[in-house]
Amino acid sequence: MYDLIVIGGGHAGAEAAWFASRAGLRVALLTLSKESIGRMSCNPAIGGLAKGHLVREIDAMGGLMSLAADAAGIQFKTLNRSKGPAVQGPRAQCDRTLYAAFVRTTLERLENLALFDARVSRILVRRDRVEGVALDGGQTLHAPAIIVTTGTFLRGLMHTGETRTEGGRYGEPRSEGLSDSLRTLGLRLGRLKTGTPPRIEASSVDFTLLAPDHGDPDPRPFSIESKTPPINQALCWITHTNEQTHQVIVSNLHRSPMFSGQIEGTGPRYCPSIEDKVVRFRDKTSHHVFVEPEGLHEPWLYLNGISTSLPADVQDTVVRSLPGFGNAAIARYGYAVEYDFVNPNQLAPTLEVHGIRGLFLAGQINGTSGYEEAAAQGMIAGINAVLQHHDRDPLILSRDLAYTGVLVDDLITLGTEEPYRMLTSRAEYRLLLGCDTVYQRLSPLAMSLGILSGRRAGLIRDRLEREAAGSRAVAETSFRPDQETSAWLESLELPISSETTLSALLQRRNASLDRLIESARSTGRLEELRKALEPLSREELDGVVNQARYSGYIERQKKDAERVRRDHDLPISEPFEFNRPGLSAEVVEKLNAFRPRTLGQAARIPGVTPAAVSILRMHLARNEQSRAASQV
Numbered sequence: 001m002y003d004l005i006v007i008g009g010g011h012a013g014a015e016a017a018w019f020a021s022r023a024g025l026r027v028a029l030l031t032l033s034k035e036s037i038g039r040m041s042c043n044p045a046i047g048g049l050a051k052g053h054l055v056r057e058i059d060a061m062g063g064l065m066s067l068a069a070d071a072a073g074i075q076f077k078t079l080n081r082s083k084g085p086a087v088q089g090p091r092a093q094c095d096r097t098l099y100a101a102f103v104r105t106t107l108e109r110l111e112n113l114a115l116f117d118a119r120v121s122r123i124l125v126r127r128d129r130v131e132g133v134a135l136d137g138g139q140t141l142h143a144p145a146i147i148v149t150t151g152t153f154l155r156g157l158m159h160t161g162e163t164r165t166e167g168g169r170y171g172e173p174r175s176e177g178l179s180d181s182l183r184t185l186g187l188r189l190g191r192l193k194t195g196t197p198p199r200i201e202a203s204s205v206d207f208t209l210l211a212p213d214h215g216d217p218d219p220r221p222f223s224i225e226s227k228t229p230p231i232n233q234a235l236c237w238i239t240h241t242n243e244q245t246h247q248v249i250v251s252n253l254h255r256s257p258m259f260s261g262q263i264e265g266t267g268p269r270y271c272p273s274i275e276d277k278v279v280r281f282r283d284k285t286s287h288h289v290f291v292e293p294e295g296l297h298e299p300w301l302y303l304n305g306i307s308t309s310l311p312a313d314v315q316d317t318v319v320r321s322l323p324g325f326g327n328a329a330i331a332r333y334g335y336a337v338e339y340d341f342v343n344p345n346q347l348a349p350t351l352e353v354h355g356i357r358g359l360f361l362a363g364q365i366n367g368t369s370g371y372e373e374a375a376a377q378g379m380i381a382g383i384n385a386v387l388q389h390h391d392r393d394p395l396i397l398s399r400d401l402a403y404t405g406v407l408v409d410d411l412i413t414l415g416t417e418e419p420y421r422m423l424t425s426r427a428e429y430r431l432l433l434g435c436d437t438v439y440q441r442l443s444p445l446a447m448s449l450g451i452l453s454g455r456r457a458g459l460i461r462d463r464l465e466r467e468a469a470g471s472r473a474v475a476e477t478s479f480r481p482d483q484e485t486s487a488w489l490e491s492l493e494l495p496i497s498s499e500t501t502l503s504a505l506l507q508r509r510n511a512s513l514d515r516l517i518e519s520a521r522s523t524g525r526l527e528e529l530r531k532a533l534e535p536l537s538r539e540e541l542d543g544v545v546n547q548a549r550y551s552g553y554i555e556r557q558k559k560d561a562e563r564v565r566r567d568h569d570l571p572i573s574e575p576f577e578f579n580r581p582g583l584s585a586e587v588v589e590k591l592n593a594f595r596p597r598t599l600g601q602a603a604r605i606p607g608v609t610p611a612a613v614s615i616l617r618m619h620l621a622r623n624e625q626s627r628a629a630s631q632v
């Protein structure tokens, strides 16, 4: 008898088990093979645009993925560095063996967590409550809560050209009975597809023909616990496809399971296969291919950008057409995998299945793609299982608080028909969700829930104090236009004609706090400010400057979020008749299909226009008025 059973030891399962067992629950984690815990099925990297934000959010809540990425990272880079801080995404190239080993050994050390090799074939439910699982072989295991994180394994079918092999991912069996068990519980399942590129023997590549791709000169870790800056130990490379590559692909499309009709599942729009890209962007004669080591001592390279399920002989020709790969030896051919998923619009914001108490789903089973998306969901399901265990209110992160909130809200409100990937453009309050503010936004909440304590909590408290002191000092600094100050600021090309705050000065395009401080130091000015800013790390200082620099926009987004939240929370009580004057037949059809529970959910249904939302708001207000009148 356990408090919680987690099915799956991938990125969602590991995170869920980490949170729940550290919060004191007795947890059993069941996986097809303990060897594969924390395995990176595809690219050996963590983070990137929007995905990096998710990892930092996991760190701010007290999670595991940030620690693993720092421990296994071999090249660190902040993507979008030239753009605003809100859309910069930290990314780490990782050693895939080290990554999985770190996750596994860390989980093995957790006192309340038991790891088992076992295949779950059935979820046991009695009177709308889960009570355990049945394993292949007939044994049962009992718990009042279960988190299912089975990734791409449910009836997984792998394709390389005309060859089809049953399996969840290369060399691993698929999961058979669980899909039927979920269906029997009333859940609707669909079929999706994702793919992976070929891996190449590094010794067969001519690196002199590739462009090197360096890590950042000042690598930054994902976790606040990683105090020493990470070291870039590996180099990545860039090559590109060319007309010959595209020619080979086009003339072999009939042998691609994607195009021959052999694959039924829908593939990821934002991570398409190379055959997809060549067909969709016909006028492009070249695509970048990022050549990434799978680890420090791993003999294979990962070709990021050419995921494919073309037959092996075609993959040979495609790879050998790339500059530097003329004599390349493929160590493992690329393949696509089709699998069952559960449409996530059947879940509550806690990721619990509607109507079945204690049954949570997280990760790729919910139609997402990506390690980070999986881990963020594992965190939400894990924390909510803990809160449910203690009969406490659930944790629901709003869209203006976290990318994780956007992810979960999109999934449960809209569902998905194709693999869902996190993108910065999915968040309407990007300025509020930068990586530099994760600890301010999320850690106090995690601390109040009791899931963030110990060393990490201490480090975060110290950081928040330093940042608050820094922000206060910036806000309290202003300049009077006396002769001396005016001349000094003029010399920095920051002229003032009236009393000006430092925050206002920082909003000017050419203002640099570093330059200002440097100059102030040499002239003995701004002593208080310099003292307050001295203890801040580079990242913390950048955060303080960004908050001041974008304060106007940030305030506006906060107000927008507040207004939308009021609307968002406007309930649509059942039964509600959507067929109302002013709403088109198409909008009514969509509203009837989704049956949103709040105006906010209605607003995010594709095809429900802002105009339709204001008409709906009007009808809801009228309903409310007539309800109030009838009560009088």
Ligand code: FAD
Pocket: 007, 008, 009, 010, 011, 012, 013, 030, 031, 032, 033, 036, 037, 039, 040, 041, 042, 043, 118, 119, 120, 121, 149, 150, 151, 152, 153, 154, 168, 169, 174, 175, 176, 178, 194, 195, 196, 271, 307, 335, 336, 337, 362, 363, 364, 365, 368, 369, 370, 371, 374
């Ligand atoms: P997984 O990491 O898949 O873990 C599933 C776990 O469930 C495993 O531990 C397995 O043993 C266990 N399990 C399954 N069934 C049972 C059962 N019945 N009983 C007990 N345990 C069970 N992501 C990207 O972002 N970009 C990509 O390009 C990309 N390409 C991919 C290509 C391939 C071929 C594959 C397989 C995956 C790809 N991914 C990609 C997805 C990425 O690997 C997943 O999103 C991520 O691993 C999902 O994490 P998860 O925890 O949901 O599931």
